[in-house]
Amino acid sequence: MNTIINSIANVNKSLLIITVGFILCGHSSIAAAVVSPKDIIAKSDAKRGLQESFSMVANIEFIDGKDVQKSTYQIKAKDSVTSLVDQTAPERNRGRRLLMKGYDMWLFTPNIKRPVRVGMEQRLTGDVSNGDIARTNLKDDYEPKMEGEEFVGKEDCYKMLLTANNKNVTYSKIHIWISKKDFAPQKSIYYALSGKPLKTATFEDYKMIDGLTRSTKMVIRDYLKKDRISVIVYSKHKKENFNDSLFNKDQMDF
Amino acid sequence: MQRFSDNFNLQVAALAATFIFSTFSNTAAAAPKGYFTGQFDANFRQWTMEPSRKLGQNYRLLLEQKLELNAESQFVFQGRGYSGTDLVDNIGSWDQVQTRNLVSEIYPQDNYYQYKSGGFLFRAGYQQVVWGEAFGLFYSDFINPKDLRLSPSTPSEFSRRSLPMLNVKMVSSMMSLQLLVAPQPQYHLLPPPTRLFGANTLKALSVSSIDIRKSSAPMLFEKTEYGGKLGFTSSSSDISLYYYNYDDRMPYYETTSDSVFPVILHLNEKHQRMSSAGVATAFEGFGFMFRGEFLQTQNKKFNTIDATGIGQFQTTENVFVASAETPSMNGYIFATQFSDSTLANNPSSSLRTRYQSLVSFRLQKTLSQEHSFEVIYTMAPYDKGGIISGNYYWPRNKDSEVRIGFESHEGDSESQLGRDRDLNNFYISLRNFFRG
Numbered sequence: 001m002n003t004i005i006n007s008i009a010n011v012n013k014s015l016l017i018i019t020v021g022f023i024l025c026g027h028s029s030i031a032a033a034v035v036s037p038k039d040i041i042a043k044s045d046a047k048r049g050l051q052e053s054f055s056m057v058a059n060i061e062f063i064d065g066k067d068v069q070k071s072t073y074q075i076k077a078k079d080s081v082t083s084l085v086d087q088t089a090p091e092r093n094r095g096r097r098l099l100m101k102g103y104d105m106w107l108f109t110p111n112i113k114r115p116v117r118v119g120m121e122q123r124l125t126g127d128v129s130n131g132d133i134a135r136t137n138l139k140d141d142y143e144p145k146m147e148g149e150e151f152v153g154k155e156d157c158y159k160m161l162l163t164a165n166n167k168n169v170t171y172s173k174i175h176i177w178i179s180k181k182d183f184a185p186q187k188s189i190y191y192a193l194s195g196k197p198l199k200t201a202t203f204e205d206y207k208m209i210d211g212l213t214r215s216t217k218m219v220i221r222d223y224l225k226k227d228r229i230s231v232i233v234y235s236k237h238k239k240e241n242f243n244d245s246l247f248n249k250d251q252m253d254f
Numbered sequence: 255m256q257r258f259s260d261n262f263n264l265q266v267a268a269l270a271a272t273f274i275f276s277t278f279s280n281t282a283a284a285a286p287k288g289y290f291t292g293q294f295d296a297n298f299r300q301w302t303m304e305p306s307r308k309l310g311q312n313y314r315l316l317l318e319q320k321l322e323l324n325a326e327s328q329f330v331f332q333g334r335g336y337s338g339t340d341l342v343d344n345i346g347s348w349d350q351v352q353t354r355n356l357v358s359e360i361y362p363q364d365n366y367y368q369y370k371s372g373g374f375l376f377r378a379g380y381q382q383v384v385w386g387e388a389f390g391l392f393y394s395d396f397i398n399p400k401d402l403r404l405s406p407s408t409p410s411e412f413s414r415r416s417l418p419m420l421n422v423k424m425v426s427s428m429m430s431l432q433l434l435v436a437p438q439p440q441y442h443l444l445p446p447p448t449r450l451f452g453a454n455t456l457k458a459l460s461v462s463s464i465d466i467r468k469s470s471a472p473m474l475f476e477k478t479e480y481g482g483k484l485g486f487t488s489s490s491s492d493i494s495l496y497y498y499n500y501d502d503r504m505p506y507y508e509t510t511s512d513s514v515f516p517v518i519l520h521l522n523e524k525h526q527r528m529s530s531a532g533v534a535t536a537f538e539g540f541g542f543m544f545r546g547e548f549l550q551t552q553n554k555k556f557n558t559i560d561a562t563g564i565g566q567f568q569t570t571e572n573v574f575v576a577s578a579e580t581p582s583m584n585g586y587i588f589a590t591q592f593s594d595s596t597l598a599n600n601p602s603s604s605l606r607t608r609y610q611s612l613v614s615f616r617l618q619k620t621l622s623q624e625h626s627f628e629v630i631y632t633m634a635p636y637d638k639g640g641i642i643s644g645n646y647y648w649p650r651n652k653d654s655e656v657r658i659g660f661e662s663h664e665g666d667s668e669s670q671l672g673r674d675r676d677l678n679n680f681y682i683s684l685r686n687f688f689r690g
Contacts, residue, residue: 012338013538064622064623067623069623069624069652070652088652090651090652090687091291091652091653091687091688091689092649092652092653092654092655092685092687094291094687094689101487102489103489103490104487104490110411111409111410111411112384112410113382113383113384113411113414114384114385114386116387117387117492117536117537117538117543119538119541119542119543119579119581121352172315189529204302232338243372244288244373244426244427245373245425245426245427246427246472247370247427248425248426248429248430248487249485249487250375250423250425250430250432250485250487251370251375251423251425251430253384254368254370254375254377254423
């Protein structure tokens, strides 16, 4: 079971970052005249690129003071709420797999030899939770409210407050700044159920990939422990069609 | 070495098939890709109760060669090596504390061909299949034999042995059907008879020696095993139904005609043909994770022992397991599990009690930098035995990790968990991963 704990910790820490990226990195390059909070989030959701099947690689660096840990994941995503993540590095964690379908999540480790259902709350790792952001349906999980307009660097942004509308999400609130020009997310703050801020995220290195402008680098900082930083770089995006069976837990051992 | 020779013919056949197949595949457009990986473990153990040779150590090596022929097909070859002094089977005399002699073994682990296309999955060869949902007590993990000579705290990845099987799965998004055929049963590797029969029981009967004659492995297809599993997945819950017809991995014993009961016992090891049917589920509710299993095994045989001799009886065993896990609270997760094994009938001279219940508690905590620890306490209310174990997991770098842990048994020397008191120990384990 210790292996499971560690796997959950490791994979979830990474998935936090990966999925934050899924949620918030993609955006349209087309300026929008729509200003309704619901519409902004819906447009952002629709143009993340996760509405279609694709694969990609995520390289992550966890920096905790002087300690740096690197890991690599192969991601196969069917849509915004269905994905299979294979860990390929470091060597001691190779072969671990995480399957997410909606709010359900299973973990497979090569030594246990069977997939284990893990709960939303078990996705917590240290001071970070990623339960709700494993999904990319912000429009379904949160009630958006426009709080105003602010500049993030040189980018004129909508500042929005997203409030959870169901018990399956882990964060009670998310503050997000979205570019007025093209709906590109600039930064976000995630809040625990207690209302305490946990993490901030910034989105960088926007590139045109498969017709959509996406962030290919994201930096997440612990809100309290400033020297805890996670950097994720996405690469090797590829449109792929996956059989539905790939996202059944009973194929995870093959 | 013995295990290797037992499986040697099948291994040679698998290697030959691989050679032929890979040669053939080389003519195809896509070139096969090969990956070589391995793990090396060094374990150092200090026993706390044995009167002599308290320091134990073992080394394990796992080598794996994976050959991907194309996107659908691959071969996997694994070999394991073990050399150490912590196997509980090296006794000078059956009623004495074991001397922990050096034992070295090599044996095949997973060696199979796999084909995967869409929702059709096929795997043939030596492999591991694990069913069930429970933690810690793997009642439904009954298909593969285990090495029971190892300490109870040994991870199942080391104690489980691969079994030759044909394994077919048909998977859709919500359902799966798995069919298994195993042409050659294989059995648990066992500790000495004092642990199987209970040292006090044997002493009370004035037994002076026991000689166990192991049964030879069945020929291919002589005692073919078969079964399957049907799985369903829905939002927030999983359920699976399974059935398997097989030889009991644990033996029962028959005395031979040249025994002089109760002084000199010559026992033939036998394996009863039986079938197990079960259901396992896992679901979320109120923030908790619940897991449950029910497993019924029919035609299971157990031994009896009394002043008149060693006998057997056949019965049905029902196992029920239920567990609940709390949500993570500041990184802590607490879980509790109840399990009960009940025999439909059980004579007074039976070597086991009719009802065997276990209650387990587990506390785990994830720390920073992937460190974590876990403590598990299991008690058996019916005979007041218990075991507490803990370990601390400490990744050192990308290729290595350290585990530090302990296990301590308590209870009467005849109790299910207390009889292993001489295995109380603490240990440090170093594991290194490499890739060619």
